[in-house]
Amino acid sequence: MSDQRTIEQARYIFTTGKLLRRHMFSSLANIETEGNGCGCSDLSLAQFNLLMAVQALGKATGVELAAQLGVSPPSISVMVERLVERGLLIRERSSEDRRKVLIRMSSEEALHFSRMEETLLASFVHLVEEVGEETAAKWVEVLQQVELVLRRQFDQKTKGQSK
Numbered sequence: 001m002s003d004q005r006t007i008e009q010a011r012y013i014f015t016t017g018k019l020l021r022r023h024m025f026s027s028l029a030n031i032e033t034e035g036n037g038c039g040c041s042d043l044s045l046a047q048f049n050l051l052m053a054v055q056a057l058g059k060a061t062g063v064e065l066a067a068q069l070g071v072s073p074p075s076i077s078v079m080v081e082r083l084v085e086r087g088l089l090i091r092e093r094s095s096e097d098r099r100k101v102l103i104r105m106s107s108e109e110a111l112h113f114s115r116m117e118e119t120l121l122a123s124f125v126h127l128v129e130e131v132g133e134e135t136a137a138k139w140v141e142v143l144q145q146v147e148l149v150l151r152r153q154f155d156q157k158t159k160g161q162s163k
Contacts, residue, residue: 021045027123028116046071050079051105054089055113059102070154 053068066076083089088109094100128136
């Protein structure tokens with residue numbers, strides 16, 4: 001069992017993570033009220049992460065997106081269906097392999113999403129400026145360590161599943 005200090009630190013990190021998520025979604029809501037958004041303010045975090053992955057990859061299969069996000073292909077399928085119904089994503093057959101279905105954003109939604117990402121980045125730039133250069137550098141250093149640990153855990157989990 002973890003000691004009390006470790007539990008308190010974990011609770012603080014978790015709580016602050018929730019504040020960062022709230023900050024992000026609050027920024028999204030502001031984008032929507034200004035009429036510049038993609039109708040994303042009411043998305044779940046999982047749906048938003050899916051859209052970010054599609055935006056980063058350009059086009060991807062459901063299996064590729066599931067692997068990217070660490071969820072099951074059936075979960076991706078359900079999320080994609082909901083986002084297709086809302087007009088945020090498009091499904092299309094691959095021109096190279098007609099058996100493959102590719103998922104992408106429409107051109108219009110990709111443009112909205114890019115603007116939204118720019119606005120979100122600006123809100124984080126403001127946050128970084130507020131905490132100061134020295135604290136921001138420490139924050140980046142800590143997040144780099146967190147990223148390494150999480151990637152290592154993900155790699156171990158993926159190797160365990162493929163056996």
